[in-house]
Amino acid sequence: MTNPFPEPTTFKIIVKSFTGASTAIRSVKANGRLIDAKCSLEGLELELDLGPSRQAVIEIPQARASSPLLEPSLGLKYRGGVALRRYFSEVRDKYLSRIT
Numbered sequence: 463m464t465n466p467f468p469e470p471t472t473f474k475i476i477v478k479s480f481t482g483a484s485t486a487i488r489s490v491k492a493n494g495r496l497i498d499a500k501c502s503l504e505g506l507e508l509e510l511d512l513g514p515s516r517q518a519v520i521e522i523p524q525a526r527a528s529s530p531l532l533e534p535s536l537g538l539k540y541r542g543g544v545a546l547r548r549y550f551s552e553v554r555d556k557y558l559s560r561i562t
Contacts, residue, residue: 463475463510463512463517463518463519463520464512464515464516464517465512465513465514465515465516465517466515467514468514468515469514470511470512470513470514471511471512472509472510472511472512473509473510473511473512474507474508474509475507475508475509475510475520476504476505476506476507477505477506477507477508477522478504478505487499487501487506487522487523488523489523490506490508490520490521490522491520491521491523492510492518492519492520492521493518493519494521497509497510499522506522508520
């Protein structure tokens, strides 16, 4: 992001495509420095102060997807049951429905 104005300016940024929970955000950084941000109904909101003709790179790293709080892993027994149900549904739809 670049400030095109000849005076220092505060920019309010709303990331509307943000769909995760606030716990999925580790931090928000501008040029490597932590900045304040909050989650609202509109999305992720942050404010950034930039001097004249200054640039800033905004980083929003998310928590690792393998975090047990964000994505509980499903057991092998459950996944096997799902695969079996899908297989039997295919058999029913392709073969048994033609018999009657």
